[in-house]
């Protein structure tokens with residue numbers, strides 16, 4: 541009996557001990573979660589006044605990246621600290637940032653640019669903004685590993701309310717977390733001088749642009765002032781320190797960069813708007829284009845241009861015939877000449893896949909031409925009459941869309957999606 545009683549007591553004590561252990565363990569886990577949440581809260585706090593931390597593509601993204609941000613009041617000793625991802629105990633390096641005061645639309649901000657070069661090739665890094673007042677949270681930075689990649693492509697995001705653009709961009713980034721950079725095809729904003737619109741655009745890509753770089757394309761709306769007259773695209777040029785093109789007059793107007801097996805050539809198609817202000821823009825750019833394309837040994841060459849090379853008829857405008865726009869007449873023979881593989885365009889706010897075109901007609905060995913669609917809330921329902929070269933036209937009237945590009949040594953794949961992730965179209969280019 542005594543042994544039985546002792547056995548029961550032992551079992552009770554054992555159960556009590558287990559319960560106490562479980563209680564303590566749960567407490568430790570909850571405390572850990574609470575602490576993690578506190579740390580997380582702390583991690584999202586930037587340095588006082590630091591806004592819109594962003595990455596911009598470098599010419600060579602295997603070893604370089606540009607980091608920018610802005611403040612309302614100048615900060616002291618601004619810079620970027622970086623290290624291998626998750627290597628808290630390892631060495632970090634610091635790079636000083638260039639600070640520039642920029643006044644536009646009656647608002648002055650200080651813009652900071654840190655060009656990170658000589659980075660460990662293809663590695664995943666993390667970086668943070670530093671200044672004399674401390675340091676901000678770490679952000680991830682993935683360098684180009686030189687192999688295949690996936691990228692997000694957004695058509696015109698210009699809007700009078702940027703909430704649609706925000707949900708499109710955030711949804712696409714969530715759905716395609718593997719994307720290593722994103723392209724915005726021009727007309728990022730409706731008015732290039734409107735400070736509030738730039739703020740809305742940057743706010744819409746928070747959480748994306750700090751961890752993957754943007755490759756912007758200049759559109760005609762970037763050249764408009766508040767009176768809707770043409771001006772130099774001062775805000776666009778300041779907001780994104782894209783790779784230099786060697787031009788003394790038109791630096792950052794057009795540029796090129798490499799990612800994985802692709803050489804991207806980003807053209808400026810505002811020669812019409814900027815004719816009086818920048819008369820040599822086109823001739824200079826054509827000479828640069830030939831040199832730039834010839835100098836690249838990458839297996840793929842892709843052109844990004846805001847204005848579409850095709851011309852569409854419009855109802856009740858008989859003088860506007862089907863054919864090729866001024867930009868198409870200028871550039872398409874050059875694309876054939878240098879062997880461009882794919883041409884992405886925008887401006888018309890409609891998604892169309894025209895297949896391969898050479899010498900102004902369908903030809904399997906010409907570049908693939910895709911008009912990328914619309915990502916903002918400015919839409920032209922039923923405006924365009926289908927072009928004989930259109931092979932796929934998005935369902936009408938159109939809603940927002942985005943694209944994903946997947947590149948490998950063997951293939952370029954272009955996928956078009958509605959904002960909810962519904963696949964619209966798929967095109968592939970093979971050698």
Ligand SMILES: [Fe+2]
Nearest residue numbers: 727759760887
């Ligand atoms: Fe446009």
